[in-house]
Amino acid sequence: MLDKKGVSYKLAVTLFAMLMTFSQSTSAATKVEKSKDDLNQIHERIEKLKKELDSNTEAHADATDALKESEKAISETNRKLYELSLQQKQNRANLQSLEQQKSGLESTIQQQKQLLGAQLYEQYLHGQQSYIQVVLQQQDPGAIARQLQYFAYVSRARAKLIDATQQNLGKVAKLNDQTAVALKEVTDLKANQEKERRELQSQKNERGTLLKKLSAKITAQRGEINKLKRDEKSLSDLVERLARAAAATPPPKRTPRKTDKTDTSKPQVPVGRNDTLPSNAFDGSNFAALKGKLNLPVRGEITNRFGAAREDTGISWKGLFIKSSEGSDVKSVASGRIVFADWLRGFGNLIIVDHGNGYMSLYGNNQALLKKVGDTVSGGDTVAEVGNSGGNDANGVYFELRYQSKPFDPLSWSSIR
Template sequence: MSGAGSLSSLRVLGSATLACLALLAGGSAGAQSISTLTKQQQNAEQLRRDLQEKISEVQKRIDESESDRKDVTESLRQSETEISRLNARLDDLDSQRDKTERELDDLRKEQGGQQALMEQRREELAEQLKSQYTHGVSPWAALLSGDDAQKIGRDLTYLSYVAKARTQAVVALNTEIARLDAVKKKVADHQKTLQGLADEAEKNKADLEQEKQKHAAVLARVEADLTARRSQASKLARDDKRLNALIDDIQSSIVKQREAIRRAAIEREAREAARRKALQQAREQAARQAAQQAALAARRAEQAARQAQAAREAEQRAYMTAEEQTEALRRARENAPSAGAGVQPAPDLNAASRSAAAAREQLAQARIQRENLEIDREKARLARLRAEEQVQLAQKAREDERKAAAEASSGSAGLQRGAPWPVRGSVQGRFGTPRPDTGDVWRGILIRAGSGTPVKAVGSGNVVYASWVQGFGNLIIVEHQNGYLSVYGYNQSLSKRVGDRVRIGETIARVGATGGQVDPGLYFEIRQGSTPVDPVSWLAR
């Protein structure tokens, strides 16, 4: 092979090796993915094999060539770097010149506008002075006119307004003059800047031409000197050593990243397990408290029932006593002798009357006590029912969560029959029944729940609407794959945005009282296309 061919092969090999090493060295950062590092490792291994083959070939040719040529690679690199820098600087100067010329055009336009505005202010001031002079209006003329005092006062008032207007015109004129001077200064500065850019561009062009000549000379030496470069073998050996070190570094990075990923997965699983455990403990605690409240409410209801029964028995006894006393009073009246006017009733009759009155008073008090205890018993019964309902709702909510988790893990798409409820609570508005607030019928259901309670998606899908709507407050709509929509209204806040993908059982909002509502709750609809359907028929029993 000729010396020129050997020179070309060495030059291409050296440039390619340096470029690949620079690329791989720049890409070995720890933030890269394992797949990227693996690909870099494979590329580096292939490059090492190619490099070792070239080393053997070059060493053989070097042994056959002269070895006393000067290494001019560094000079060539410096020359080419300087040419690149000068070209970049010229491009930057062209960009600055274009920008400065555009700004200069804008300033000249602004200068013309300011000049016209200043002429307008001068004309306005001249017109004022001319008008005042033509009509002979001045403070001395008014004072020496001999007119009555009221007319002189009016003239002087008018003159004060004229003086203020003239003062304002003068101030405006001075302002426009100052602005014009500032614009002129900017124009001069930009012209000076343009001249400086032009001078620098000329100097850089001259430097570029000189550097190109230098580069041509260096390149000529390279073409002559690179025919035999004994130092190429040692250089390639150094490149091979650097490449081996880089491959080791990539492998170390892969190992570290895999370990970091493994540890992060363990920590993430531990946090998730702790979160699930804490959530489960909170739910169990809430269930225990609800059960305790239900038991307490049941005991109170039973106690209230016993007290009400005792009050009814006491009332019955008071009633019997009142009947007996009334009968005794009737007999006493029958047995009492007739008495004329002014004769006092018999003592037995008086005693019977007092006993009957006391018995009636006792009966009235017993009835009041019995009625109060009946009211307390009914309150206790309602409290027991509410506590039992809360226990049932909590149990059903846990069942909803288990069902949602099972369906999410199974990968089922769309809305399914027996879906978990969006929130558990008492249903106060039923599908198809009249609405007392609008006179229309319910197209969904109203579920009463505490403010801030999480609202869950009843099926997987995409959020197609999430905003405030009059009458429905903060509204979110989820589109399911099988052509159904689920609608959630009156929310305190929305947790998802349009375009978000949601899973069944995922929190998408919080219960609130927006849209004109008084009590917190969730308005929930299911629609097949645009047609409302009874949502209860789709939800778990």
């Protein structure tokens, strides 16, 4: 029989063990409940972010459509300005030609005036005597009539020449006035077009800024959603572990959460520079014979290689992006026919030249398209102006070469290596 002290000691130990087990179970259960509450909050936050993301994605699409319209309008306005510049240049050339004609006629008239003045002065001194001498000295009436007829013919010819010269001078003056009026109209119209272009450019800048903000917001929200999903998974795993260990002793140790790997990718280093523009030297040649001889469409820095992964999407490059100054001429690399000239999502203002036999060249992100579908072009012809349409950050031209619709490396066909 145990003494009272031994019984009391064993009872105390048993009670303490039961209390510890209960305490640990209660603690684990409390952790489970708290983790479930945290999990519910994460669920709610994810759903809220998804709704905001849907709204911002829709707003981004609307902003992209608005930017598309702005860039198409700017392209059309720039094309009209280009045509007006050509018309203005032609009008100035016409005006200069008319000025030269007018100057020549005025010189001729001045000579005729001097000759006429001398003739009139001579006639004034000797004219009456000459007529009298003709009448008195000639005995033959027929000779008198012929001489008088000669005088009349000379007088009529002189008057006719003066009248014709004056009429020509009047015509030149009239054409001069008409050309000057046309030149003023073109100048005024060009000024209005310039004003419209500036307003459209301002709208484009505003919409581009909005688009960038929405893109950044969407990227941030997607990043937060992905992070929350990772947190949700980690927390779900923890809840399951805690639930399984709620009755166990000791409670399970919490495993540390894995951190995200940092992006060690580096921006691509520029691969080269182009300083030579296309020309019409190979017009008439089969495009397939131009391999290794082509010049790129603009002067500038080549920022990528064909087939390399894009930094923004990871998708392989199907062409080259050449950084260049805004408004610079974009040249057709060879002769051909324009088969597309419009705005296209992801490419902005895009122009495509068909070179025949399945070969095509593409020029994207332009500020303005200067040719229309159906136009024929020679190598070296200006087809567009450099810009950043399509939501691009930098000014430049996206350039592709395709055969039977499949892209191939432009550098392999270029004189640049």
